Amino acid sequence: MEADVATGLWRRLFGRKGPEPLDPSRTDLVVVASSFDHAEACSAALSRATGFDADAPAVLRHHLRIPAAHRERVCEIAAQDGYAPDQHLDASDAGALAPLILRRVQIVDALHCSQERSRMAGLAQRHDGFADGWDALQPGIAAGPRE
Structure with a gap:
């Protein structure tokens, strides 16, 4: 995962603990x-984008629609690249397309975002599904008192 690589590099270069990794469940x-x-x-x-910090890690999420019967396999394949499911789907109808959000923490730039978007579109398509889009999440700015 790119965020882990960045943190490891920080530690090797500066000999101290780098920034805490971004917890996607924050x-x-x-x-x-x-x-x-x-x-x-x-x-x-x-x-x-507004409020986006290109130098800070973000949670990159891909919004897919996958047949429930393929969910487990899609999650297994995505896990090989550090993705985890962010949303559980309703498997009540094994033939219906159900939402699945896959996420991972990384530095988001145009090149890597485009590569991952393409990768997720291919993964969804190979499993009879669709990739609807993506979003990136970062910590919001806490509203403090104004002077």
């Missing part, structure tokens, strides 16, 4: 960038 994470338009470049989505 409750203060907010969507800072997203695209659900297949024709929009990731660079365009990131350039219009």
Whole structure:
């Protein structure tokens, strides 16, 4: 995972503990960038993002719709690249497409976002599903008292 690599590099270079890794289950994470338009470049989505810190790790989430019968296999394949499911789907109808969100922590830039978007689209398609889009989450700025 890229965030782990960055933290390890920080420790080797500066000999002390680097920034804490971003916990994807934090409750203060907010969507800072997203695209659900297949024709929009990731660079365009990131350039219009508000509150996005390109130098900080983010939780990159891919929103898929997958037949419930393929969920476990899709999650296994995605786990090989450090992804974990963020949302459980209702498996009541094994033939229906159900939402599945796969997430991982990484530094998000246009190139890597585009590569991952393409990878997720291929994964979904190979399992009779669809990749609807992606979003990136980072900690929100706490509103403090104004002077």
